[in-house]
Amino acid sequence: MAELVSFTVPTESDKTLLVWELSSGPTAEALHHSLFAVFSQFGLLYSVRVFPNAAVARPGFYAIIKFYSARDAHRAQKACDQKQLFQNSPVKVRLGTKHKAVQHQALALNSSQCQELANYYFGFNGWSKRIIKGHYHFL
Numbered sequence: 001m002a003e004l005v006s007f008t009v010p011t012e013s014d015k016t017l018l019v020w021e022l023s024s025g026p027t028a029e030a031l032h033h034s035l036f037a038v039f040s041q042f043g044l045l046y047s048v049r050v051f052p053n054a055a056v057a058r059p060g061f062y063a064i065i066k067f068y069s070a071r072d073a074h075r076a077q078k079a080c081d082q083k084q085l086f087q088n089s090p091v092k093v094r095l096g097t098k099h100k101a102v103q104h105q106a107l108a109l110n111s112s113q114c115q116e117l118a119n120y121y122f123g124f125n126g127w128s129k130r131i132i133k134g135h136y137h138f139l
Contacts, residue, residue: 003071005121007114009107010046014070016096017077023087024059028052031061034086039065042079043072044120046113064096068117 010016017039022031028050036048046066053060067073073095081093109117 003069005068005117006106007109007117009109010066010068011106012070013096015046015067015073017065017067017073018062018094018096019065019080019091020053020060020062021089021091022050022061022063023089024061025087028061031063035063035065038080038085039067039076042076043067043069044117 019035026034032048032050035050036045039045039048044067046068048063048065050061050063053062065073065076067076077093077095080091082090084090
């Protein structure tokens with residue numbers, strides 16, 4: 001079954017992964033690098049954001065990872081949940097929760113993100129782009 005991947009900022013919960021139980025040993029920057037390396041194997045990532053746990057929780061980090069594709073996010077969640085990945089203890093990985101009351105406005109990607117997305121899915125690294133009335137056309 002085909003999936004439509006739009007050239008907009010991914011806001012849907014089925015494209016967002018929450019990763020927690022990340023170790024407190026490495027820096028947030030090192031964790032960001034490790035998470036990007038692991039999860040980018042499943043598809044093109046829009047963002048990887050690492051945060052320290054709340055003061056009331058035990059020391060460590062959690063992350064929010066956004067994919068352009070819901071299918072890629074789902075595959076990554078199934079493959080990585082309860083796995084050690086790059087640390088000695090397993091991490092927990094869940095798809096984002098649905099917020100029925102929240103309506104997100106579709107925000108366009110910037111030109112470099114559009115080019116990266118087109119290159120990734122169409123497999124061509126020489127797109128020329130021009131903006132016509134706020135829309136991107138790939139030739």
